[in-house]
Amino acid sequence: MIVVTGATGNVGRALVTRLVADGRAVRALTRAPETAGLPDKAEVVRFRPDDPAPLFTGATKLFLYVQGAGGRLPELLDAARTAGVRHVVLLSSGIVQEGADETHPIHVMHATAERQIRDSGLAWTFLRPNAFATNALQWAPQIRVGDTVRGVFAGMLTAPIHEDDIAAVAERALLDDGHEGAVHRLTGPAATTNTDQIAAIGQAVGRELTFVEVAPEEAAPLFPGTPPAFLQGLLKTFAATVGVPPEITTTVEEITGSPARTFGQWATDHAADFRP
Numbered sequence: 001m002i003v004v005t006g007a008t009g010n011v012g013r014a015l016v017t018r019l020v021a022d023g024r025a026v027r028a029l030t031r032a033p034e035t036a037g038l039p040d041k042a043e044v045v046r047f048r049p050d051d052p053a054p055l056f057t058g059a060t061k062l063f064l065y066v067q068g069a070g071g072r073l074p075e076l077l078d079a080a081r082t083a084g085v086r087h088v089v090l091l092s093s094g095i096v097q098e099g100a101d102e103t104h105p106i107h108v109m110h111a112t113a114e115r116q117i118r119d120s121g122l123a124w125t126f127l128r129p130n131a132f133a134t135n136a137l138q139w140a141p142q143i144r145v146g147d148t149v150r151g152v153f154a155g156m157l158t159a160p161i162h163e164d165d166i167a168a169v170a171e172r173a174l175l176d177d178g179h180e181g182a183v184h185r186l187t188g189p190a191a192t193t194n195t196d197q198i199a200a201i202g203q204a205v206g207r208e209l210t211f212v213e214v215a216p217e218e219a220a221p222l223f224p225g226t227p228p229a230f231l232q233g234l235l236k237t238f239a240a241t242v243g244v245p246p247e248i249t250t251t252v253e254e255i256t257g258s259p260a261r262t263f264g265q266w267a268t269d270h271a272a273d274f275r276p
Contacts, residue, residue: 001025001026001027001058001059001060001061002019002024002025002026002027002059002060002061002062002063002174003026003027003029003055003056003059003061003062003063003080003085004016004019004026004027004028004029004062004063005029005047005062005063005064005065005068005069006029006065006067006068006091007028007029007030007036007038007042007044007068008028008030008032008036008037008038009065009068010132010134010163011065011091011163011166011167011170012028012063012065012068013038014163014164014166014167015063015167015170015171016028016038016039016042017038017039017167018164018167018168018171019042019171019174020039020041020042021039022171022175024175025043026041026042026043027042027043027045027055027059028042028043028044028045029045029046029047029055029068030044030045030046030047031046031047032046033045033046047068049069049071049072049075049076050072052072052075052076052079052080053079053082053083055079055080056079056080056082056083056084056085057083058083058084059080059083059084059085060084060085060086060087061085061086061087061088061089061174062080062085062087062088062089062122063088063089063091063170063174064076064088064089064090064091064113064117065091066090066091066092066109066110066113069113073113073116073117074116074120077116077117077120077122078120080122081120081121081122085122086122086123087122087123087124087125087174087180088117088120088122088123088124088125089124089125089126089127089170089173089174089179090113090114090117090124090125090126090127091127091129091166091170092110092113092114092126092127092128093106093107093109093110093128093129094128094129094130094131094185094186094187094247095107095110095237096110096111096114096126096128097128097185101236104233104236104237105229105230105233106233106234106237110128114126123180123181124180124181125173125179125180125181125182125183125184126182126183126184127166127169127170127173127184127186128183128184128185128186129161129166129185129186129187130158130159130161130185130186130187130246130247131158131159131160131161131187131188131246132160132161132163132166133160133161133162133163133188133263133266134163134266134270135160136160136197136201136263136266136267136270137270137273138151138222138223139151139198139201139274140273140274143201143205143209143274144274144275144276145276147202147207147208147209147210148209148210148212149198149209149210149211149212150212150214150222151194151211151212151213151214151222152213152214152215152216152219152222152235152238153194153213153216153238153239153241153242154193154194154195154211154213155193155194155195155242155243156193156194156238156239156241156242157191157192157193157241157242157243157244157245157246158191158192158241158246159187159188159189159190159191159192159246159247159248160188160192160197160263160266161186161187161188161252161260162188162260162261162265162266162269164261165186165188165252165256165260165261166186168252168255168256168258169184169186169251169252169255169256172255172256173255184251184255185247185249185251186249186251186252186260187246187247187248187249187251187260188248188260188261188262188263189248189259189260189261189262190248190262190263191245191246191248192263194211195211196263197263197267198210198211200263200264200267201267201271201274203264203267204264204267204268204270204271204274205271205274205275216235216239219231219235
């Protein structure tokens, strides 16, 4: 049995779908099973961080999404180990690397999780993706109602990765030998700017879209609900990518046998998300 936390998130949902298709026993944890919409053959269970022990009965492996741990990761890991889980695959972040700003909120969150997992006694694999292609969904509300997209840093360079490519690597890390103790850095296959991404989405939906750059100090309305300190960390990270070629790895292909998909492919896969 493989337990998947964050099962209704972009990566978790793709992973559950893959594992079920491969005939694996999957227990998908979510706070709202009644609206999860996961494959019928998945065992969909309500996530109860205050009573984690029953979540892991009969399980041997765990896919972990930090935000899906309910802020109680040590207790969750202890319950998993006690129940018989032996290997955890963590969806970490590419920001965790040598020379990184260790005060950045995203770094703090994921580096702390990695440390707690190392200390848990469980075998582990860390997936450290850089930019997610799904970050482009932040523009969907604007694209549904018009052809102009307002955002920060038109020239920021990233190599966005398709969520299903992350899920494909997670699947292999859970099922194949040789991934224990490994750190896999994951990216898409090519650098794109925000302007490039808007153009690719426009092509996918059959419209000509324009990206209009907004000054960072005016960006708060574009990130509703984001705490100010967290937003400042994000903007600092974004600013540092302008004109700087991003890290590009071939890890997806090396592990799965298939090359990472381009942002254009992702946009085609998600065209319906951008249509009215």
